[in-house]
Structures are given as structure tokens and as C-alpha cells.
Amino acid sequence: MATPPIRGDCDPGFERVREAFRENFDQRDEIGAAVAVTRDGEPVVDFWTGHADPARTRPWQRDTLVHLYSTTKGLTALCAHRLADQGKLDLDTPVAHVWPEFAQAGKGEIPVRWLLDHRAGLPALRETQPPAQIYDWDAMCGALEAEAPWFPPGEEIAYEAVTFGWLVGEVVRRVSGRTVGHYLRDEIAGPLGADVHNGLGDAEIRRCADIGALPVPDDLATDGEGDPFTTLPLIAFVNPTGTGDHNSEAHRRAEIPAINGHATARGLARIYGALIRGASQDGVTLLSPEAVDRLHVEGSSGTDRTQGIEIRFGPGFMLNPTAPDTEPLYTRSPRCFGHNGAGGSVAFADPDTGLGFAYVCNRLGPHLDTDPRARALIAACEESL
Known part of the structure; x- marks a missing residue:
């Protein structure tokens, strides 16, 4: 199928990004997508094209919104960091100080920071939850209040694939009086x-x-004996099973702040671009420069017990790996921070080059690290500097 015309524009010198974006449609089976880049807070790339549905019946528009999966986590973390920067939340205080019911089952001393670092030992719920419960905030928080840690808190990285949203989101709600969705909108x-x-x-x-449907990597699918609900990886990603109902109206209306944010690439790049060096963007300052510097400080690294891969986190943000001969998630800057989403979406900030980058798509890939389509676009950005 012929690649549809590329919409949008870029600053002189960033034409290679347009070429890489087109190549994703020509060579990597893209259906619909958008990429946006800012430099020092100013837009330098804004492209979109393709179709807004797998059947290719609706053209992708300039303002098409895309389900982000875990790219949402960076936005949720940013809400917590803004509260901390304003002196309203201490990341080193126990969660139970702001959410007393969380202290059940031996969790009374877990600090807020461990939720952000994925070191709280709460990657999943052991008891299978009914699908519709994913839309019941109080029920999901209640289940997490009663859940005992899977691992000794602070000792293991166990990626909170879906639980992150309720864990961090309830802290945001208790401190600010607003849900993550409302806080994100207002602040x-x-x-x-x-x-x-x-x-x-x-x-x-x-x-x-x-x-489209999210491919499940073979090593996450079963326990080797065909039982799909006994392995931590799958339980973490699909309990409640309503996590996969991403095109439904109920899912879109809900706030599940680990996995169901929606955005344009332009909007995501604007937020990450506003974090560069603690910059003010049109008079809006999200975080102080000192708070931004803390976003790329390593909080945890090693083998993730949920996904079985090597991973490195700052407080709520994914960081580039430091091991030799490993591909970076983002640009090659050691200070990059951002978050990837299952299926391919990516958003990050690079304080060293001044880039705020975002890519969103609707054909979902199976990769646990950065999708090849996003890698091609990031490489094109680096070539353009």
C-alpha cells in the first residue's frame, strides 16, 4: 500500500526526520503515527499521517489522540514531582503518612519514592480481579491496600505495569485533592x-x-505449562483483564494513570520540552531546575522481576542503560529521562541536546525496549543536530 502524504513540517536541518518517518510506513508496516520534537522548548518537528484505525478507513488528523500505554507513567510521575517541588509531598516519607490504609500487610514503612522506582514489591495483585474493576478506583486502591508485597520492599525491581497508576495516583489524590487526570489538566x-x-x-x-491488538512476547505469555495466570509477568499486565479493552468508551473515559493516557505527539513533546533545564514555557514553569535534575538520578537498576529484562529507573522515569554494548532507549545522552509505552509510543527529554521528543502510533509492536520505528526517528534527530 502506498504511503500517504506526510503532513506537517520541520525546521531546516531536520529533514532527515521526515525521511525516517516515511520509511516507517514504507518498510515497517506503520498504519498511523505522529512524531514531534522540540529543541530548547521550541517546536522543530511536527509530522503525522496514515490512518486512525487498523482497517484504514479514517485518516489520521493533526489532532488525533492516541492511547499511550505506559508512556502515561511519565505523566503520572510528573504530577508527583510537581507536588514535591512545591513542598506538598516528601518522596521519602512513608506512603502511609498520606494514605493510612496503605500500611496494611507490612507496607507501613514503604516510602513514596519506592513506588516511583518500582521497588515497593507491588507489581501485581495475586487475586484475579473482575474485568470491570479496572474502572473502579476505590476497589483497586482497596485491593492494593490489602496486598502484601511480593518481594521485600526496597530490595528488588518489580515493574508496576498497571499498579503504578493506582499507587502513585492515590498519593497524588490524597495530597492534592485531585485525581491524576484532573491534576494533569489543571497543573x-x-x-x-x-x-x-x-x-x-x-x-x-x-x-x-x-x-490494534497488543502482541504478547512468548516469554511473558504462559508459565511453560500453558497456564496464563500463574506467572508474575502476565498477572502484572492483565489483572484485571480489562486492561486490554483499550478502544472502548469506558476505557477512554476512565483514569488508569499507568496505562491509558491519550495524547498527540505534539502535546507530549511540549510537556517534555518544557522540562529541559527547568525552562519556563510561555511563562509556565512545571518544575524548578533542581527538581528536573533529580528526574535522571538513578533510583533502581538491574533485572526487573516482572519482565525479566535489565532496566534502569529514575524516580518514575526510564533511563538509558549504562552497561557496555547496550543500545540506549533514547538519544545517547546519559541524562535522558522519559517513558516508553507497550506497542511503541515513546516520550523523553534530553537535557544535554535540549530535545523534547514524542512518537505515537496505532500499530502496536511486541518490543519490551524502544520500538524500531521510534529508534529510527530518534537516530534521525541525532543526525540532525
Whole structure:
């Protein structure tokens, strides 16, 4: 199928990004996608094209919103960091100080920081939850209050694939009096004019792309004996099983701040671009320079017990690996921070080059690290500097 015309524009010198974006359609089976880049807070790349549904019946528009999966986590973490920067939340205080019910089952001394670093030992819920419970905030928080840690808190990295949203989100709610979706709108996306959301209304739902099925890597699918609900990896990703209902109206309206943010690439790049060197963007300052510097300080690294891969985290953000001969997640800067989403979406900031980058798509890939389509676009950005 012929590649549709590439929409949008770029600054002189960034034409290679347009070429890489086109190659994703020509060579990597892209259906619909968008990529946006800022440099020192100013837009330098903004491209989109393709179709907003796997059947290729709806053209991708400039304002098409895309389901982000775990790229949402970076936005949720940013809410917590803004509260901390304002002196309203101490990341080193026990979660139970702001959320007393969390102290059950031996969790009374777990600090907020360990939730962000994925070291709280709460990657999943052991008891299978009904699908619709994913939309019941109080029920999911109640289940996590009763859950005992899977691992000694602070000793293991266990990626909180879905639980992260309720864990960090309930802290944000207890401290600010607002849900993550409302806090994100009021304090971050709204002031910046960024088209980024968690929990959609009618107007936003009409702009949503439909995304394809998420491939499950073979090593995450079963326990080797065909039982799909006994391995931590699969339990973490699909309990409740409603996590896969991503094109439904109920899913789009809900706030599940680990996995169901929706955004344009332009909106994501604007937020990450506003974090470069603690910059003020059109008079809006999200974090102080000192707070931004803390986002790329390693909080945990090693083998993730949830996914079985080597991983490195700052407080709520993914960081480039430091092991020799490993591919970076983002640009090659050691100070990059961001978050990838299952299927391919990526958003990050690079304080060394001044880049804020975002890529979103609706054909989902199986990769646990950065998708080859995003890698090609990131490489093109580096070539353009």
C-alpha cells in the first residue's frame, strides 16, 4: 500500500526526520503515527499521517489522540514531582503518612519514592480481579491496600505495569485533592496548551485513534505449562483483564494513570520540552531546575522481576542503560529521562541536546525496549543536530 502524504513540517536541518518517518510506513508496516520534537522548548518537528484505525478507513488528523500505554507513567510521575517541588509531598516519607490504609500487610514503612522506582514489591495483585474493576478506583486502591508485597520492599525491581497508576495516583489524590487526570489538566497540560489527557470527555473521544491488538512476547505469555495466570509477568499486565479493552468508551473515559493516557505527539513533546533545564514555557514553569535534575538520578537498576529484562529507573522515569554494548532507549545522552509505552509510543527529554521528543502510533509492536520505528526517528534527530 502506498504511503500517504506526510503532513506537517520541520525546521531546516531536520529533514532527515521526515525521511525516517516515511520509511516507517514504507518498510515497517506503520498504519498511523505522529512524531514531534522540540529543541530548547521550541517546536522543530511536527509530522503525522496514515490512518486512525487498523482497517484504514479514517485518516489520521493533526489532532488525533492516541492511547499511550505506559508512556502515561511519565505523566503520572510528573504530577508527583510537581507536588514535591512545591513542598506538598516528601518522596521519602512513608506512603502511609498520606494514605493510612496503605500500611496494611507490612507496607507501613514503604516510602513514596519506592513506588516511583518500582521497588515497593507491588507489581501485581495475586487475586484475579473482575474485568470491570479496572474502572473502579476505590476497589483497586482497596485491593492494593490489602496486598502484601511480593518481594521485600526496597530490595528488588518489580515493574508496576498497571499498579503504578493506582499507587502513585492515590498519593497524588490524597495530597492534592485531585485525581491524576484532573491534576494533569489543571497543573501541567492545561497551562501549557498540551493536548494530553488521562480520562476523556466526549470531544476527546471523537478524536481517538483505534489501536490494534497488543502482541504478547512468548516469554511473558504462559508459565511453560500453558497456564496464563500463574506467572508474575502476565498477572502484572492483565489483572484485571480489562486492561486490554483499550478502544472502548469506558476505557477512554476512565483514569488508569499507568496505562491509558491519550495524547498527540505534539502535546507530549511540549510537556517534555518544557522540562529541559527547568525552562519556563510561555511563562509556565512545571518544575524548578533542581527538581528536573533529580528526574535522571538513578533510583533502581538491574533485572526487573516482572519482565525479566535489565532496566534502569529514575524516580518514575526510564533511563538509558549504562552497561557496555547496550543500545540506549533514547538519544545517547546519559541524562535522558522519559517513558516508553507497550506497542511503541515513546516520550523523553534530553537535557544535554535540549530535545523534547514524542512518537505515537496505532500499530502496536511486541518490543519490551524502544520500538524500531521510534529508534529510527530518534537516530534521525541525532543526525540532525
